[in-house]
Amino acid sequence: MLSFADLRSACAPGGASVLTSVTRLQPAAGPHASIAPAKFVERGNSVFAFETRYVDGKAVTVALVDSKQSTLNRCESAVAQDIRDGHPVMSKIPRVEVDYGGGLTFMDLELPHRVFDGHFRAGEIDGVPTTANETYRAVRNSTPRDASALLGTAPTAAILGAWDATRKSDQVRLRSALVGEIIGVLANQDAPGERQHSLRGGARVDGLAMSVQMTPSEMERLVDAQEDELSPKLVAKIRDEIAKAKKAKGETLLSASNLGLGGIPPALESLGGVSCSQVIRSFVLSFAALRQLRFGVGESANIAGRALLAAYGLAALARGERELYLRANCDLVEAGPPVVTLDERHGKNRELEPLTVEAADELLVEAIEAARVAGVADWSGQVLRITGNPDIRKGAVESGDED
Numbered sequence: 001m002l003s004f005a006d007l008r009s010a011c012a013p014g015g016a017s018v019l020t021s022v023t024r025l026q027p028a029a030g031p032h033a034s035i036a037p038a039k040f041v042e043r044g045n046s047v048f049a050f051e052t053r054y055v056d057g058k059a060v061t062v063a064l065v066d067s068k069q070s071t072l073n074r075c076e077s078a079v080a081q082d083i084r085d086g087h088p089v090m091s092k093i094p095r096v097e098v099d100y101g102g103g104l105t106f107m108d109l110e111l112p113h114r115v116f117d118g119h120f121r122a123g124e125i126d127g128v129p130t131t132a133n134e135t136y137r138a139v140r141n142s143t144p145r146d147a148s149a150l151l152g153t154a155p156t157a158a159i160l161g162a163w164d165a166t167r168k169s170d171q172v173r174l175r176s177a178l179v180g181e182i183i184g185v186l187a188n189q190d191a192p193g194e195r196q197h198s199l200r201g202g203a204r205v206d207g208l209a210m211s212v213q214m215t216p217s218e219m220e221r222l223v224d225a226q227e228d229e230l231s232p233k234l235v236a237k238i239r240d241e242i243a244k245a246k247k248a249k250g251e252t253l254l255s256a257s258n259l260g261l262g263g264i265p266p267a268l269e270s271l272g273g274v275s276c277s278q279v280i281r282s283f284v285l286s287f288a289a290l291r292q293l294r295f296g297v298g299e300s301a302n303i304a305g306r307a308l309l310a311a312y313g314l315a316a317l318a319r320g321e322r323e324l325y326l327r328a329n330c331d332l333v334e335a336g337p338p339v340v341t342l343d344e345r346h347g348k349n350r351e352l353e354p355l356t357v358e359a360a361d362e363l364l365v366e367a368i369e370a371a372r373v374a375g376v377a378d379w380s381g382q383v384l385r386i387t388g389n390p391d392i393r394k395g396a397v398e399s400g401d402e403d
Contacts, residue, residue, distance in 0.1 A: 182281045205263050
């Protein structure tokens with residue numbers, strides 16, 4: 001079992017380089033089932049990502065089932081949910097929160113750029129722009145030489161990485177000390193991955209009719225009644241169709257399919273899945289990356305601060321491993337227990353028991369107390385609260401409605 005002494009030793013100069021956790025997975029329905037990898041956009045089209053990896057002694061083609069960014073986001077989501085549920089340990093983690101009113105709040109763990117996200121920078125604290133607030137400015141002025149403000153206010157960025165990319169100078173740019181991913185080894189190694197994925201399509205029968213046709217006036221009444229709940233882009237599209245139909249000669253009927261009426265005929269249009277002989281989930285916690293951080297209060301305190309971040313990272317990792325929830329048509333189960341290995345340098349390593357949430361939380365409790373005693377951080381659930389900019393809330397639309 002990993003101990004807090006192991007963490008402190010790993011965070012000291014010359015300590016362990018990494019801790020890894022590798023789990024073999026398989027499709028929940030069995031080896032015959034395909035799984036849906038992560039989708040990416042390339043030149044406006046949805047694609048899967050394929051690449052070459054070295055697995056079991058040979059080069060193989062794999063599909064990226066879950067990317068580093070997505071895997072870490074799942075870890076953050078699990079931590080954020082525990083915070084919202086009042087978990088006694090997770091609730092101690094300092095964080096930044098923006099409030100848009102009406103119960104709509106977001107933590108730095110939930111936003112793309114973490115503590116440096118635009119939602120925070122555009123907001124206000126006590127009526128003053130966030131960017132002028134002393135505490136927030138101290139976070140933005142953090143450096144690897146002195147990351148104390150980050151550790152005490154928004155430690156998620158210190159362990160999972162962040163980049164203050166829009167600042168004109170003195171940008172904070174930290175790599176993630178915790179990384180993870182899931183890959184699937186393609187069952188057919190004789191054909192390119194792009195030729196192997198299936199196509200899928202949705203089909204649905206409308207109990208009334210497969211097609212609902214309406215006159216322009218009827219369609220207009222439907223749109224008027226629902227406009228407040230429809231996306232602006234959809235409303236504009238339908239109203240344009242209505243206007244053209246009214247100008248056309250003779251009676252013109254419009255399909256109400258855009259309003260969710262009528263059936264969906266079967267068609268193979270979207271990416272489906274791939275067949276895999278192996279699915280592998282990997283996490284790496286880099287102590288070497290954490291050892292680049294200092295907190296301005298001496299080496300003993302530096303070690304305590306790094307150990308605190310490492311324990312937080314392990315708590316996030318354990319929560320990321322606890323739930324195998326990815327996306328539709330990608331249900332996975334463990335084929336065996338995680339293999340957890342602590343690097344001991346110069347080709348040596350030590351295998352540890354799989355990390356549980358309970359064990360990770362015990363380490364974090366110990367690390368929080370050690371950091372407090374060392375005078376490097378006092379985690380007690382501090383929240384830097386920001387009032388969200390109402391113009392941002394007003395301008396929010398779903399991704400499909402962007403220009």
